[in-house]
Amino acid sequence: MYPTPVQQAALLEQCRQARYVWNLALEQWSMWRRDRGPTPGYVQQCRQLTEARTAFGWLRAGSQTVQQQALRDFDQAVKNLHAGTHRRPTWRKTGLHEGLRIVGSQATRLVKLNRKWARVLVPKVGWVRFRLSRPVPDAKSYRVTRDRAGRWHVAFAVVPPPIPAPGAGEVVGVDRGVTVSAALSTGELLTCPALSDREQARLKHLQRRLARCRPGSNRRRRAKTAIATLLARAGDRRKDWVEKTSTDLARRFDVIRVEDLRVAQMTRRPKPRPDPERLGRYLPNRRRAKAGLNRGILANGWGLLVQRLEHKAAGRVEKVSAAYTSQTCSACGHRESGNRENQAIFRCVACGHRANADVNAAVNIAAGRAVSARRETPVRVSSKREPQHATSA
Known part of the structure; x- marks a missing residue:
């Protein structure tokens, strides 16, 4: 307006x-x-x-x-x-x-x-x-x-109609991350646009200027408006990316499977740790590192992406347990913490399967794999095999 x-x-x-x-x-x-x-x-x-x-x-x-x-x-x-x-x-x-x-x-x-x-x-x-x-x-x-x-x-205020399914029977898994905003089981890596290096430097400069301003002054008001303009620019880019990505996924795939993550609880600040030996003092709780992780999660629009997918692909979004999806091999189903060499590379120690770590997790999400009550990944067996009686340990 x-x-x-x-x-x-x-x-x-x-x-x-x-x-x-x-x-x-x-x-x-x-x-x-x-x-x-x-x-x-x-x-x-x-x-x-x-x-x-x-x-x-x-x-x-x-x-x-x-x-x-x-x-x-x-x-x-x-x-x-x-x-x-x-x-x-x-x-x-x-x-x-x-x-x-x-x-x-x-x-x-x-x-x-x-x-x-x-x-x-x-x-x-x-x-x-x-x-x-x-x-x-x-x-x-x-x-x-x-x-x-x-x-x-x-x-x-109008609720738009959902996007119709293509009818091809395609299933996709979406793994959300901080480095890669969304990794698809098809191998695509999607990144949410953020502020450029010059814009981030400008934002830091404005935040330092705001800290030196006198409360209630016109200079402080102008600094707050400039900071809000930069943050609004980042928010507009994030919302635009979420809208385009969710529309594309709703049009291409019949079933969209995502991790069942509680983003609100994941982005909460850590609780203080009182020092039992010193009254009124607290132990380090890594709150600054947690604050950086929270900013990364919120900047990639984890919750907004799933929310818009549920709006546009109503009834076609399934949530899969996120437990051990990044440690399970999508080729043989072997789960071990040593399978993931680093943030980007996944190498199975059992079969030697090598792939991008986020894509491997997205393939597991697309297959709907979750851990059982014994915290083990179900072994993939042939659909033609006769049912076997469960044996007690």
Whole structure:
């Protein structure tokens, strides 16, 4: 979106009011105790919002649709928490959560100007121009957001249909890594684009400048905006790569098998290790090395890639246990830690099979191999062999 300076001020005011209503609802919900009665629900909070708009002019000057939708979004967030699909709702902060949502008949007030431009009528703001990145769908709501780099975006809420399967019966395994973002069982090695060396040097220079800035100064604000612009550029490249890669895999293969990884737990910071001999002191826990690994995992879009695959290839994504897939030979099935010579080379000590380590793991994932209860890889046998009785140890 490309709002004028006056429209930007009006949009920021609408975002501030929506954030204020959300935080009030979160505060009420957080005050629940077992010895007290239930906290106000969505209907009661809407009545309270009407009373607050009558009492406060600055709140009445905003859009009731935006403020009421903030309450509805919070109610949905609480339902998602109880359903186990999302985490606990958090506080919304200035500069970090800048957005508003428009629903109902007001969301259909859209005019297409030409092939590349259109405009949308935002309540209490006016007609705002935006650039068309794709055809506008028939949506019942849209959301306006502002990122840390100061860019405004409008997103129309529509669930696109999944990509149909090619019907060739092809199965592919995807092994995610840090050096190689995604290795396919077909032998392809895909790398997510990141910041260049000059951009990384620029980012480090800006971070050092930010550390020397006085809190609250204009110089600090400009440095933060420059850092956010570089990080937004890296995020745009990562999202673009994920979209193109997931679309290509959904169109080429009928079944896509990936490792069952819990990325959120893998990227958590290590717990501190208290020193038993010195009270109040802690032992080294390699948190800086873990922080570098976390940055590498997040920069390669592990979770986003699988998420978009599940959206585009619905019902065709299978998750395989990741245990010992990198130590198992894809040719003979022998598993040993010495099979992997280094990060890139795999050489089986039993049969001598040599291949790229990531591709070998992707072949195991494509075959759906996982360790058994005895932590052993099942031996591949002929399908024509008669079933054998299990013998006790």
